[in-house]
Amino acid sequence: MRVINVRNVHQALPRALQILDDVGVRRDSRNGPVVMVPGGVTTVYEKPCERVVFWSQRDANPAFHLYESLWMLAGRNDIAPLVRYAKNMTQFSDDGKTQHGAYGHRWLHWGHVPGGWSQLAVIARRLKEDPEDRRCVLQMWDPDKDLDRPGKDVPCNTTATFQRDAEGRLDLTVFCRSNDIIWGAYGANAVHMSMLLEYMANWIGCSVGTYTQVSVNWHAYVDKYEELDRLPRPGIGPVSAGPYATGEVECTTLTGDIQQVDRLINDLLINADMGFGNPPFLTIKGPIKGWPWVFYCVLRAHHKWRILAAPKRYIEALAALNEVPYECSAADWIVAMREWIMRRHDAWKTKMEGAK
Numbered sequence: 001m002r003v004i005n006v007r008n009v010h011q012a013l014p015r016a017l018q019i020l021d022d023v024g025v026r027r028d029s030r031n032g033p034v035v036m037v038p039g040g041v042t043t044v045y046e047k048p049c050e051r052v053v054f055w056s057q058r059d060a061n062p063a064f065h066l067y068e069s070l071w072m073l074a075g076r077n078d079i080a081p082l083v084r085y086a087k088n089m090t091q092f093s094d095d096g097k098t099q100h101g102a103y104g105h106r107w108l109h110w111g112h113v114p115g116g117w118s119q120l121a122v123i124a125r126r127l128k129e130d131p132e133d134r135r136c137v138l139q140m141w142d143p144d145k146d147l148d149r150p151g152k153d154v155p156c157n158t159t160a161t162f163q164r165d166a167e168g169r170l171d172l173t174v175f176c177r178s179n180d181i182i183w184g185a186y187g188a189n190a191v192h193m194s195m196l197l198e199y200m201a202n203w204i205g206c207s208v209g210t211y212t213q214v215s216v217n218w219h220a221y222v223d224k225y226e227e228l229d230r231l232p233r234p235g236i237g238p239v240s241a242g243p244y245a246t247g248e249v250e251c252t253t254l255t256g257d258i259q260q261v262d263r264l265i266n267d268l269l270i271n272a273d274m275g276f277g278n279p280p281f282l283t284i285k286g287p288i289k290g291w292p293w294v295f296y297c298v299l300r301a302h303h304k305w306r307i308l309a310a311p312k313r314y315i316e317a318l319a320a321l322n323e324v325p326y327e328c329s330a331a332d333w334i335v336a337m338r339e340w341i342m343r344r345h346d347a348w349k350t351k352m353e354g355a356k
Contacts, residue, residue, distance in 0.1 A: 010053050010054055010241060013055065021229065027219070029221075032222070033221070034180075034219040035219060043212070044212045049208055050251050051195070052336045054249070061340060062340055063298055068188065074265055077100075078098060082099075091152065092152055100151055107196075108120060119138050120203070123136040139158075171212070182228065194211050197209075199261070202261065252333055253291060271300075298337045304317040311345075321337060
């Protein structure tokens with residue numbers, strides 16, 4: 001088992017590609033050929049809340065990663081909202097309506113009774129009452145439902161543990177049976193799980209520690225791996241932690257009273273699902289700053305980009321990002337979304353000029 005110690009996910013991805021270059025072997029999978037590392041890989045993030053990859057060649061969709069993380073924290077399993085951000089999400093649904101292995105739904109609705117029960121609430125209570133508790137295991141794999149299942153989707157991340165370190169910080173270790181490094185480990189998983197860690201630390205009332213991802217089958221699909229492998233990549237030295245390390249962007253933190261956080265997440269999801277027809281944050285009294293406005297502007301920008309035609313889609317999407325309060329203008333999600341939109345604008349402009 002190899003171990004990668006990094007500051008953040010931006011630093012992790014180029015190191016991962018280098019490891020595949022050095023020791024990767026070709027294997028087949030049900031979804032096509034992969035390059036994998038024998039024996040698996042563990043990734044340890046020192047600053048897991050620095051969760052955005054600022055690498056243009058990877059071209060991750062910030063709005064999708066952000067929305068899906070909130071969708072998970074709300075305990076949902078409906079597919080339709082996710083399709084707005086990634087059309088291929090229907091490939092992971094047996095009935096076209098729900099996702100069988102939805103992590104957040106299992107976090108908050110575990111069990112075989114109507115509505116289930118919240119694993120997160122129990123874990124938060126235990127670690128508040130006893131910071132030395134070592135029994136806080138979050139289950140995502142259900143052998144009754146998943147083992148020997150013939151359907152399209154079962155959880156890749158199977159189990160997680162929450163423990164507080166000697167300084168009282170909350171550490172999260174996630175165990176993954178099969179981890180695609182480009183779309184999964186150093187893409188969606190780095191966002192989803194670090195958001196979960198920050199959410200739980202906020203609930204418990206402690207600071208965030210490390211996030212460790214233990215990946216048994218650590219791989220990349222050959223086509224995407226070869227595409228990225230041909231392109232320039234960030235360095236793998238100490239300065240490779242990206243704009244977080246240089247201070248060009250600021251980390252957006254998920255803070256606040258847990259009941260207020262839940263209401264804000266619900267409001268954000270309602271606004272996104274309703275096409276932003278309502279003012280934001282209807283259930284909260286008083287001024288709201290920080291992460292809710294950052295998240296709102298990113299999701300609203302994607303909505304404008306999705307429903308409008310060029311060139312208006314680019315103008316209005318960027319205008320939506322500019323609605324963020326001035327003190328949040330360098331927020332990581334805002335900067336990443338602006339770069340994502342501009343890459344598409346530049347490609348469209350080049351195409352139009354070539355057609356003349």
